[in-house]
Amino acid sequence: MAAKIKTNYVCSACGYEAPKWYGKCPECGAWNTFEEQVKSVPLSSKMPPKEHVKSAVVSQLHEISSDERQRYKTGLKELDRVLGGGVFPGSVILLSGDPGIGKSTILLQICQFLCQNLKILYVSGEESARQVKLRAVRLGVDSDNLYISSITDIAQVVQTIEQLSPDLVMVDSIQTMNLSTIQSSSGSVTQVRECTQQLIYVAKANDIPIFVVGHVNKDGAIAGPKVLEHMVDSVLYFEGERNLSYRILRAVKNRYGSTNEIGVFEMTESGLEEVQNPSMMLLSGRPTNVSGTCVACVIEGSRPIMAEVQALVTKTAFGNPRRTSTGFDFNRTALILAVLEKRGGYFFGNLDAYINVVGGLRLDEPAADLPVALALVSNLTDRVIAEDVVAFGEVGLAGEIRAVSRVQSRVNEAYRLGFHKIILPRASMKQLKTDDLPTDLELIGVSSLAQACAALKG
Structure with missing residues (x-):
């Protein structure tokens, strides 16, 4: 035409x-x-004649299998947790993150375990087959079930998938793929959208899971149209600084699992290694006998995690005081400062306030309000919080400490890590089973910020 x-x-x-x-x-x-x-x-955009259109395959609901055991384990428990238990057949997973964060490393690393039972096709549009081989040798990946291809034409990729019939496909990256029928350069909005649509069609038609690596722009968002995130089944995002060894894998979207789970890894010379106890990692190197630091207990998915919150309050050198927050919501910081000044009697009007969550973790749960408030008060009054104290609770505008969920899990994890004094909302203490608690564990239930600050004196 x-x-x-x-x-x-x-x-x-x-x-x-x-x-x-x-x-x-x-x-x-x-x-x-x-x-x-x-x-x-x-x-002309007329519909084709009806005699040229084939009817779709229709199945009754009870004929469709829903067996969760069909998931493919990757060999990394942290990655399986984020995915909801493993890779679901026919799913399209978008893996994104900053350059050099470890996207290609983790994909090639899991091939060693997956290739024991599966045939994998690794499509690299950024590196040659020899470069992929050198990285595989460094990671200790050596399997006859791993096939490498360095092509960028999405039509050739689809044709290769249909001929090879792999059990799993990895495309690195979607910004390097192109469709020859579209007159635009690789990485453009149209190319990224159409190439992804071709991969989704192949994945659903052949029940083959596909990992797709996506770049990020200068603002940290996934490069390409926002509709790309709606097209795929799961969106995984690597967080962390390239200069630091720890990486956090978070699910932004997941049709086959929870989006609250995180996976923690450490980048080493031999690849990414799992961090089985993130709390110990986040608390390592914690200073002693220093004011302005408090341990928070937050829930990330199905497990509690301890994180160190640091606060620094200094006299401002400018007319307007500066507020900076790293790893904690800036608006929540301003709210807590206002509540401390209005309800607690602590003056921050001409003081700079800095909040930092150690380890690159971001605390989005309201239960982190109380430890942030206590860290600010500790540094303002130069009062040291004991090393065995942990706190959690939501701060309201009236200065009240509101209840949070999963209290039993938080208390058990805190005691397991050596914390014997826990400051928590008084309304949450009714959720605890006191008969199962250790005798040397001290629980301090507070209903206001004034009571929480007074508990630090004891």
Whole structure:
């Protein structure tokens, strides 16, 4: 069918298309994200005749298997936890993160375990087959069931999958793939969207799980249109600094499991190693006899994690005091400072306040409010919080300490790690089974910030 050439502009952040260039996207509000693209538009868009269209395959609900045992274990328990128990057949998993964070490393590393029973096709559009081989030797990956291909044409990738019939496919990365029928460069919004759609079709039609590596832009978001995250089944994101050895794998979206689980890894010379006890890692190197530090107990998915919260309060050198928060929500920091000043009587009006969560962990749970408040008060009054004290609880605008969930799990984990004094909401103490608690464990139930700050004196 004859076609005419049409030029349009596409937002690289959300995929919004417009006939002219905009400095600011009308859809998502991003600046300088419009790219010129040329696409072919058919002159006729009529539906094909009914006799040329085949009916779809339909199955009754009771005929469809829902056996969870079909999941493929990756050999890394931390990764299996984030995925919801393993790789689900037919799922498309998007793995994203900063450059050099370990995306390609973890994919090639799990091949050694998966290749014991599965045939894997690793498509590398960024590295040659020889480069992948050198990295595999360094990671100790050597299996006859691992097939390497360095192609970037998505049509060849689909044809290779149909001929080889692998049990699992890895594509590194989606920004290097291209569809020859689209007149735009690799990594553009149209190319990324259409190439991903081809992979999704192959995965669902052949029940083959596919890992897709995605880059991030300068703002830290996944490069490509936002619709890409809605197309795939799971979105995994690697967090952490490249200069630090610890990595945190978090599920932003997961159709086959929880999105609250995290996996903790340590980057070593031989690849990524699992951190079975993240709390010990986050608390390692904790200073002693120093004010402004408090241990928080938060729930990440199905397990409690201890994290060190540090606060520093100093006299400001400018007219407006500075507030900085790393690993904790900035708006919650401003709220806690306001409550401490209004309800607790602690003056922060002309003081700079800095909050930091050690280890690169981000505390999004409201239960981290109380340890942040205690760390601020500790540094302001220069009162040291004992090493065996842990706190958790939500702070309200009236200065009250509100109840949180999973109290029994938090208390048990804190005691297992050597904390014998726990400051918690008084309303949450009714959830505890006191008969099962150790005799040397001291629980301090508080209902207000004033009571929590007074407990530090004891």
